[in-house]
Amino acid sequence: MKRIKASIIGFGSVGQGVARVLLRKKEELSSMGLDIAVVAVADSKTAVIDQQGVDLAMVLERKASEGIVGDEHITGHDIIRDIEHDLVIETTPTNIDTGGVGLQNMLTAFNKKRHVVTSNKGPLALKYRELAALAERSGCAFRFEATVGGAMPLINLIKDTLAGNDVISIEGIFNGTCNYILTRMMEEHATYELMLAEAQELGIAEKDPIYDVEGIDAACKLVILANAIFGMDATYKDVHVTGISRITPEALMLAETDGYVIKLIGEVSKNRIQVAPRLVPIGHPLAVGGTLNVASLQTDLAGPVIVVGRGAGSIETASAILSDIVSVYKD
Template sequence: MKIVMLGFGAVGQGVARVFSTKRDKIKAKYGLNLNLVAVTDTSGAAVCQEGLDPDLLLETKIKKGKVSEYPEHGVPSVSGVDVMDDVDYDCLIEVTPTNIDDGEPAKTHILKAFNQKKDVVTSNKGPLALCFRELADSAESNGVQFKFEASVGGAMPILNFAHETLAGCDINSVLGILNGTTNYILSRMAKEGTSYEKILQESQELGIAETNPTQDVEGIDAACKVVILANSIMGMDVSYDDVEVRGISGITPESIALAKKDGYLIKLVGEISEDSLEVSPRLVCKGSPFAVDGTLNVATLKTDLADDVTVVGKGAGSVETASAILSDLISIWKSK
């Protein structure tokens, strides 16, 4: 499988690490040769039709700061669209930064790949939250596959689980902790009785929270995932504007202490049902499946045949997210 990867930030580098460690095993087990023929970042691209070395890509990025410095095959100042026009490939991995204003440039990249009759795997929530139906319809009309397990919950297997393992069930609702950063902050606040501001600052220093944490702490990231789940699992046709969103920045140590006294924890929870599309802080019982700590994500799918089914997994991390991208690539390969 000849692969173009657009974006080489944390997730893209995670993909390169996973390719480096798993490529031989994947080839032996599935007959799938994961061949990166082009990788881009903001500096340009590294392009080699015979295949790029994932380890050398990582080394170049770390030492030089740009993939366009890749030895002998670096191409400065070239765009992702240019690379897609110039390179022979089978599948696009789209992992450029998430943009929830207009979904660009990922939306353009994904639609272009579909029109070129190429499969797409992405972790990018922006275009999925803003124009899911347009993307899904384009993939279907072009007869290609569109996979995005990594866009919700990092390594938590929810989309493919719902579509494959629970294929015979009607899923009536989904309730989930869908953001690892906010779960980490609330878990620390509950354990230590410390202020939101202090834990947020420490989370930023540890790299768990972004320098600008707004998308996480105000519930925007979780709301994007609610949209993806609603459209993909529940068959809805909704966008980000349809979600009622409230974040955690107003949560105080006093409110957490009061909840603990009554046997509850406060968690940022997303709900998807026919009656509700919402992200908000909620009380969850201690000892329940939702009483998870750290950056863990959890989701409960309410079904007609299997009752409630709960999945748990790490909701953040470059390699963890890359593991979901790898599973999508294998799924595409196995279906050929």
């Protein structure tokens, strides 16, 4: 049995999902020879540390009842720097302007020779090259399947299952919030404003929806793909972005008459990265509805490969993180 000491840095929806999944999959992990002991958990205000392994069920309960994870007042960054452990599960919120605490957390983790598995897009969209190079120099694994398309397998699909293929282009729907709003506008012949309000009420869209509806979130994911899959050195400022806030119900109806739906499509290949509303033929594999994400890869050997999945959600995103953890330690 391999004992792995891990920290969960960031205890919002994704961090809590990871804790739940680790509890739920304890036996399965054991049968793979993995014993993952979480020795520290930090949220934005508090932390809990126990070298014998934190009781995750208790931390989840405390987070729900008191809004904190423990009594220690040290930051996630201090934990990464000072507490002895092997793996940092970095699930702090994305900050696209500076990379936020996530960037510092990842840099320090690699300097301390700790592996990083993350769902945080900001640092990757801004400093991918630097992070990947540092991880390599430090001999650390750097896994980020959860940053693109949530539970939908994409990066590991390309790197492992489709290994040896050249990926020529990837196009797809990388933001569930926009997909939900456009799908509902079409179903109800309703305005953007109305369906955004509905999405906010259901918790599908944030109170400040700019990040999703203006295509910034999708652009970050494309940048991660551009860097990790196409070997580019792009940041999200290199992406040509058009969001969905100007889409009218009339445009959706006109498109439908001609046999199309309108979807916010992200597209990345060696010579372009762009996010824009596009016409997708009704019945085309990319024309998925609701909050689903989808990606269509063009590869040189396997031809077209299409994956569909849930792009967000606490447990769904934790699923991608878990598969990254397993793949780091499996061999």
